[in-house]
Amino acid sequence: MSYKILKKRQLTPEVFLLEIEAPLIPLNYQPGQFVILRVDEEGERIPLTVFSADKSKGSICIVFQVAGKTTKALSLMNEGAEIADLAGPLGRPSEIPEGKNIILIGGGVGIAEIVPLAVRAKQANNITIIAGFRNRNMVILENTMKEITKSVFISTDDGSYGYKGFNTDILKQQLVKNKIDVIYSCGPVPMMEKISQIARRAKVKCFVSLNAIMLDGTGMCGSCRVMVGGKVKLCCIDGPDFDAEQVDFEDLKNRQRRFLEQEKISLREFNKRMGL
Numbered sequence: 001m002s003y004k005i006l007k008k009r010q011l012t013p014e015v016f017l018l019e020i021e022a023p024l025i026p027l028n029y030q031p032g033q034f035v036i037l038r039v040d041e042e043g044e045r046i047p048l049t050v051f052s053a054d055k056s057k058g059s060i061c062i063v064f065q066v067a068g069k070t071t072k073a074l075s076l077m078n079e080g081a082e083i084a085d086l087a088g089p090l091g092r093p094s095e096i097p098e099g100k101n102i103i104l105i106g107g108g109v110g111i112a113e114i115v116p117l118a119v120r121a122k123q124a125n126n127i128t129i130i131a132g133f134r135n136r137n138m139v140i141l142e143n144t145m146k147e148i149t150k151s152v153f154i155s156t157d158d159g160s161y162g163y164k165g166f167n168t169d170i171l172k173q174q175l176v177k178n179k180i181d182v183i184y185s186c187g188p189v190p191m192m193e194k195i196s197q198i199a200r201r202a203k204v205k206c207f208v209s210l211n212a213i214m215l216d217g218t219g220m221c222g223s224c225r226v227m228v229g230g231k232v233k234l235c236c237i238d239g240p241d242f243d244a245e246q247v248d249f250e251d252l253k254n255r256q257r258r259f260l261e262q263e264k265i266s267l268r269e270f271n272k273r274m275g276l
């Protein structure tokens with residue numbers, strides 16, 4: 001099976017969109033699902049959300065941020081190059097309630113995971129998207145969000161674009177102004193933890209898309225275990241979406257830090273090898 005890169009777009013200095021030939025994935029894909037890919041035969045497996053899937057073209061799009069060795073290697077691949085393997089769609093599709101007022105809130109590249117959900121949710125819901133970025137240069141997918149709904153709020157930490165402050169400030173304002181039934185969130189873990197606290201105080205149901213470290217993505221290795229409601233769950237097959245109120249964020253943060261040293265060494269060696 002060929003997983004050829006059909007299109008490559010750089011959205012910010014660190015974020016890229018790739019359209020990849022993958023005819024089977026769009027046949028079964030639902031929003032909220034992800035793929036696990038390996039850049040080359042010796043590469044590690046990494047999970048990335050399916051940003052969009054096109055049955056007629058037999059392709060999917062992914063949007064990713066350069067975080068370490070594998071995403072760096074992926075960002076250096078050009079149109080026409082082939083990815084060694086791509087498994088998916090994986091994970092449980094997001095549950096989208098009907099006839100509700102929904103806020104979808106994301107931070108940074110987490111917006112790429114919010115967009116497919118927003119596209120599906122808008123069919124039967126009133127949706128608001130709240131997107132937070134570090135600064136103006138990091139803003140992604142603004143036009144895409146505005147095509148989905150008129151109700152889009154953008155914040156930047158330094159105030160260089162949109163509201164000055166955090167996306168959580170806007171969330172609090174919206175919860176005061178409007179009756180919200182459900183919140184969906186995706187982004188850095190500390191942000192999702194904060195959102196979950198705000199939702200709990202406002203007594204609004206909140207789902208978070210957890211980014212636990214995954215290897216096989218099919219429930220066999222145990223790498224992605226998370227504690228939810230005092231029980232062990234596997235993010236790849238029980239998630240990635242979970243009821244925010246039930247998630248043990250401390251455990252998740254600790255488990256995400258467990259390969260930090262190896263990740264640094266791996267990126268350093270890759271950069272040296274590539275002359276970067």
Ligand SMILES: Cc1cc2nc3c(=O)[nH]c(=O)nc-3n(C[C@H](O)[C@H](O)[C@H](O)COP(=O)(O)OP(=O)(O)OC[C@H]3O[C@@H](n4cnc5c(N)ncnc54)[C@H](O)[C@@H]3O)c2cc1C
Pocket residue numbers: 034045046047048049050063064065066067068069070071072109112113210211212213214215240256257260263264267
């Ligand atoms: C279900 C799911 C969907 C995701 N979707 C996206 C997406 O659409 N776009 C995007 O930019 N990122 C997404 N991520 C995060 C992405 O998988 C990591 O950024 C990537 O694996 C980093 O690998 P690296 O080698 O470049 O960096 P590394 O230096 O290896 O790691 C950098 C950080 O990324 C995380 N990470 C590393 N390896 C993995 C792994 N195998 N699985 C999960 N996290 C890992 C860790 O927090 C780590 O500290 C998703 C993660 C999950 C679990």
Ligand code: FES
Pocket residue numbers: 213214215216217218219220221222223224225234235236237
């Ligand atoms: S990634 Fe191996 S069990 Fe989830």
